[in-house]
Structures are given as structure tokens and as C-alpha cells.
Amino acid sequence: xxxxxxxxxxxxxxxxxxxxxxxxxxxxxxxxxxxxxxxxxxxxxxxxxxxxxxxxxxxxxxxxxxxxxxxxxxxxxxxxxxxxxxxxxxxxxxxxxxxxxxxxxxxxxxxxxxxxxxxxxxxxxxxxxxxxxxxxxxxxxxxxxxxxxxxxxxxxxxxxxxxxxxxxxxxxxxxxxxxxxxxxxxxxxxx
Amino acid sequence: xxxxxxxxxxxxxxxxxxxxxxxxxxxxxxxxxxxxxxxxxxxxxxxxxxxxxxxxxxxxxxxxxxxxxxxxxxxxxxxxxxxxxxxxxxxxxxxxxxxxxxx
Numbered sequence: 001x002x003x004x005x006x007x008x009x010x011x012x013x014x015x016x017x018x019x020x021x022x023x024x025x026x027x028x029x030x031x032x033x034x035x036x037x038x039x040x041x042x043x044x045x046x047x048x049x050x051x052x053x054x055x056x057x058x059x060x061x062x063x064x065x066x067x068x069x070x071x072x073x074x075x076x077x078x079x080x081x082x083x084x085x086x087x088x089x090x091x092x093x094x095x096x097x098x099x100x101x102x103x104x105x106x107x108x109x110x111x112x113x114x115x116x117x118x119x120x121x122x123x124x125x126x127x128x129x130x131x132x133x134x135x136x137x138x139x140x141x142x143x144x145x146x147x148x149x150x151x152x153x154x155x156x157x158x159x160x161x162x163x164x165x166x167x168x169x170x171x172x173x174x175x176x177x178x179x180x181x182x183x184x185x186x187x188x189x190x191x
Numbered sequence: 192x193x194x195x196x197x198x199x200x201x202x203x204x205x206x207x208x209x210x211x212x213x214x215x216x217x218x219x220x221x222x223x224x225x226x227x228x229x230x231x232x233x234x235x236x237x238x239x240x241x242x243x244x245x246x247x248x249x250x251x252x253x254x255x256x257x258x259x260x261x262x263x264x265x266x267x268x269x270x271x272x273x274x275x276x277x278x279x280x281x282x283x284x285x286x287x288x289x290x291x292x293x294x
Contacts, residue, residue, distance in 0.1 A: 003196045007203035014207055014230050018214045023222050030226050033207075037233050040200065041256075044192065045249055046240045049256045053236065056260055061229065061267050068271040069222060072278035075285070088216035096209040103201055103238075119250030128254045135261045142265035149272040 003043070010036040023074055027065035034058035048120055192244055200241050207234035221274045221284045225267060232263040 010033055017029035034057035041050035124132065207230055214227025236256050243252020278284055 003199045007199055007206070010203060011206045011210070014210045017226055017230065018210055018218070018223070023220065026223060026226055030229055033230065033233060037237060040203070040237065041240050044200070044240050044244045046243070046253050046256065049236070049240060049253045049260070052257060052260055056264055057229075057233070061264060064268060064271055065222070065226070068275055072222075072275050072284065075220065075278075075283070083216050085217065088213060091216060092209050092213045095212055096205050099208065100202075100205050103204075104198060120253045121250075123250035124254035124257065127251070128258075131254065131258045135258055138262055138265045142268050145269050146272050149269070149276055 003040070006036055006040050006043075010040070023069045024066060027062055027069065030065070031058045031062040034061070197241065197245055200237065204234050204238045204241065207231070207237065219286045221277065221286065222271075224286070225270045225274065228270070229263070229267060232259065232266075235259055 013029050013032040013036060017026050017033060020026040020029060034053060038050045038054040038058065041053060211227050211231030211234060214230065215224060218224055218227060236259055239252045239256045239259065240249070243249045243255075246252075274284065277289065281289065283289070
């Protein structure tokens with residue numbers, strides 16, 4: 001019963017995150033999905049992942065979303081989608097039914113698994129060493145990618161170059177005006 | 192975890208997957224697309240942990256789920272940075288407008 005309630009709440013939050021018109025509310029609903037998901041993970045004995053999901057999924061990612069939405073601003077876009085609605089619903093239902101057909105026949109083992117910290121630690125650090133390496137590389141790649149993307153925003157081409165070009169043009173105009181004035185002055189003296 | 196509870200959580204995985212797919216197909220706002228991608232990945236995390244719980248190998252499933260969470264966060268960071276840049280340069284977050292850009 002507890003699982004059913006949690007799953008229903010999680011799906012409701014996810015539907016709201018998709019349906020919500022305001023982006024910032026959509027991000028908050030997504031954080032709700034993360035929070036309920038972490039409770040579910042905790043109930044399934046995955047304590048470490050529950051903590052990480054709660055802190056990263058509901059915390060860090062939500063902060064990132066709010067930050068990005070604040071920078072870029074809300075933009076109301078009419079609800080018409082690229083694909084016709086029946087086509088997208090058909091594709092979704094087809095994929096969900098196919099997946100459900102395959103996974104809903106799983107059998108639960110008679111004895112519940114014992115959550116073991118040593119099992120997780122050994123699995124992560126000893127057997128899945130390559131995964132940890134890939135995670136480190138991913139984090140560095142993400143940081144570098146972010147720096148590359150946002151560093152350009154500090155000195156955007158359009159603004160700095162536009163300012164430089166305008167200043168150059170003003171300077172040239174000023175020089176032209178000065179020469180024109182000096183020519184006029186010379187002509188006045190001659191006459 | 193009984194068989195009924197397992198099936199209920201699996202239905203939750205399917206629901207999240209369906210919602211994520213629908214969001215990716217139907218939405219036009221770039222930020223909403225990233226949110227739909229996040230929902231899809233949450234379904235994947237839940238599926239991994241359910242499989243580990245049912246298969247009595249929760250340690251392995253947790254380590255895989257941690258990898259997925261890290262990769263997903265990096266993807267979200269890069270995608271949001273791209274969205275901010277697109278909004279600054281092009282002035283829109285509508286996918287349809289972006290599809291009509293000509294290089």
C-alpha cells in the first residue's frame with residue numbers, strides 16, 4: 001500500500017512537471033519527483049543511492065534549473081507540438097506496453113536481499129573501478145564543457161565587437177568632421 | 192519486497208518512462224525537454240534499483256545507479272548551459288524556431 005501511494009504521488013508530480021506552463025514550477029515539480037523517488041529507493045534498501053538522489057536530484061539539479069530559468073527568462077510557448085498528438089501518444093503507448101510486456105513477469109526472490117554497505121563499497125570501488133574512472137572523467141568533461149560554454153558569455157562577441165566597431169566608426173567620423181572644418185576654415189581665409 | 196510491491200514499482204517505472212517519452216516527443220520548450228530527459232533518467236535509476244532488489248544484488252545495482260546519476264547530472268548541466276547560450280544568441284527557446292535556422 002505504501003509503495004502504491006508513493007508511486008501514484010511520484011507519477012502525479014511527473015505529470016505536473018510535464019503539464020505545468022511556468023518553467024520554474026515545472027522544475028519544482030521535478031524536485032518533488034526526485035524526493036519521492038529517493039523515499040522509494042530507501043524503502044528498497046538502496047540507502048546510498050537514496051541519499052545521493054535526494055541531494056543531487058532534488059537539490060543540485062533543481063538549483064541549476066532555477067539558475068538557468070532565471071538567466072534565460074520564462075518564455076510562453078503555445079502547446080502545439082512538433083509531432084501530431086495522436087502520433088506521439090501512439091508511440092508512447094506502444095513503447096510502454098512493449099516494455100511492460102517484458103518486465104512485468106519478473107519474479108521476486110523468496111528471501112529479501114540484505115542491504116550491505118560492504119557489498120556496495122566492494123562493488124563500486126573494486127569491481128566497478130572503470131565506472132568510477134568514467135565518472136571522474138565525466139565530471140571533468142562536464143566542468144570544462146560548462147566553462148567553455150559560459151566563459152564566452154562573459155565577453156560575448158556581439159557586444160564587445162559591436163562596441164569596438166561603433167567606437168572605430170565614431171572616431172573616423174570625428175576625423176572626417178575635423179578635416180572638413182579645417183578645409184572650410186582654409187577656404188574662408190583664402191577668400 | 193513482495194511480488195505485488197515489485198509489480199507496483201515496475202508500473203511506476205513504466206509510467207515515468209512513458210511520461211518522459213511523451214515529454215521528449217511533444218514539448219517544444221528547451222528547458223521542458225531537459226526536464227523530460229530528467230524524468231526518463233529517474234525511471235532508469237528506479238528500474239536499476241528494482242532489478243537489484245529483485246535479483247538480490249543491491250550492491251551492484253547501487254553502484255550502477257550512482258554512475259547513472261553522475262552522468263545524468265553532467266548532461267543536465269551541459270544541456271542547461273546550451274539552453275542559456277541559445278536563448279542569448281538566438282533569442283528563443285522554441286524548438287520549432289531552432290529547426291528553421293539556416294547555417
